[in-house]
Amino acid sequence: MSDQLPKKRGKRGRPPKLPEKKLKSESESKDSQALPNLSIKQEKISDKPKHQSELIDIYNNIRAAFINSGVSQQSQLLIRRIASNLSSTGEFSSQPLLRILNEVLQELTLNELEVVSWAIVLDRYNWRENSLPVQNLLLNIAFAIKTQLNEDTGPYKAYLATKSSSYMDEFNSWVESIKPLMNINAKDINNKFKELSKLVGVPGDEKIHDYNYYVDEILQISPPYTQDAKDESLLPVKKEDVSGHRKASDFDFESSTNNEHTILPKVEVMPTNFLKDWGADSKEGFSMQAPNIPHTK
Numbered sequence: 001m002s003d004q005l006p007k008k009r010g011k012r013g014r015p016p017k018l019p020e021k022k023l024k025s026e027s028e029s030k031d032s033q034a035l036p037n038l039s040i041k042q043e044k045i046s047d048k049p050k051h052q053s054e055l056i057d058i059y060n061n062i063r064a065a066f067i068n069s070g071v072s073q074q075s076q077l078l079i080r081r082i083a084s085n086l087s088s089t090g091e092f093s094s095q096p097l098l099r100i101l102n103e104v105l106q107e108l109t110l111n112e113l114e115v116v117s118w119a120i121v122l123d124r125y126n127w128r129e130n131s132l133p134v135q136n137l138l139l140n141i142a143f144a145i146k147t148q149l150n151e152d153t154g155p156y157k158a159y160l161a162t163k164s165s166s167y168m169d170e171f172n173s174w175v176e177s178i179k180p181l182m183n184i185n186a187k188d189i190n191n192k193f194k195e196l197s198k199l200v201g202v203p204g205d206e207k208i209h210d211y212n213y214y215v216d217e218i219l220q221i222s223p224p225y226t227q228d229a230k231d232e233s234l235l236p237v238k239k240e241d242v243s244g245h246r247k248a249s250d251f252d253f254e255s256s257t258n259n260e261h262t263i264l265p266k267v268e269v270m271p272t273n274f275l276k277d278w279g280a281d282s283k284e285g286f287s288m289q290a291p292n293i294p295h296t297k
Contacts, residue, residue: 055158062155066109071102074197078115079105081196082122089127100135104142108156116193117145117184123192124181132174144175148182 083097104110110118121141130137143160147153160167 052158052161055155056162059155059159062109063106067106071105072112074112075105075110075115078112078119078196081198082115082119085119086122095134097134100138104135104139107139107159108142108146110142110146112193113189114142114145114149116189116196117149118142119196120184120188120192121145121178121181125178140171140174141178143171144178144182 079101080098083101086097118141146156157168
């Protein structure tokens with residue numbers, strides 16, 4: 001035996017444990033990767049300004065739909081009332097107010113609420129301090145109402161810019177002067193709506209009203225009259241039509257001066273060979289007899 005002790009084996013060390021990584025679920029990994037990119041993409045889309053021509057196309061579609069549906073009867077009544085109120089002030093006696101108001105209404109596709117708000121500001125406006133042409137002023141006030149009651153007015157701004165490249169700059173500086181007039185609450189709108197909704201009556205007789213706007217709307221919605229191409233009175237007479245049995249629709253009724261009604265048969269178009277063919281089918285031939293014409297008293 002040797003005095004030499006066996007060497008102790010070194011303690012075999014284990015590799016240090018690495019900290020366990022918490023595995024993310026598939027949904028969490030997708031959210032952490034996809035959401036930032038998605039939100040950025042959406043932000044770019046929403047903030048991307050539309051091209052001017054695209055805004056004009058949107059405006060044209062909005063206006064075409066508005067014109068095709070027609071101005072409502074309520075809006076027509078409101079516009080007539082506004083024109084009547086403005087004419088009574090004496091400031092616009094020589095202006096075609098009704099035509100101008102209708103043009104602005106169709107240009108900006110105003111609804112009833114916007115028309116009533118428009119009327120409120122027009123009543124509050126000091127016309128003696130006005131330096132703009134009447135048509136420009138009415139358009140400016142209507143557009144101020146449009147921008148106040150709507151979020152997206154880009155298509156309308158693009159359209160107005162086609163009329164004048166400097167319109168928006170001039171409008172933005174002008175609208176500051178009427179901001180105090182734009183404070184409109186629900187009571188103001190309700191009172192003005194009730195005032196403008198009254199029918200236009202004849203002075204001294206409240207039972208007689210002007211129904212012209214009803215007629216205008218009926219003419220707009222009524223289809224054009226077309227006569228039916230098949231008119232039975234113009235068709236050739238068939239053999240069974242002369243059997244002697246006539247319907248009530250085969251007679252014309254005319255009244256005479258002595259209030260007596262005479263029933264007369266219709267004069268119908270007969271083919272030239274009708275008598276020849278009809279006589280050939282009869283063994284005894286035929287004889288011309290005067291028709292019995294009944295008289296009613």
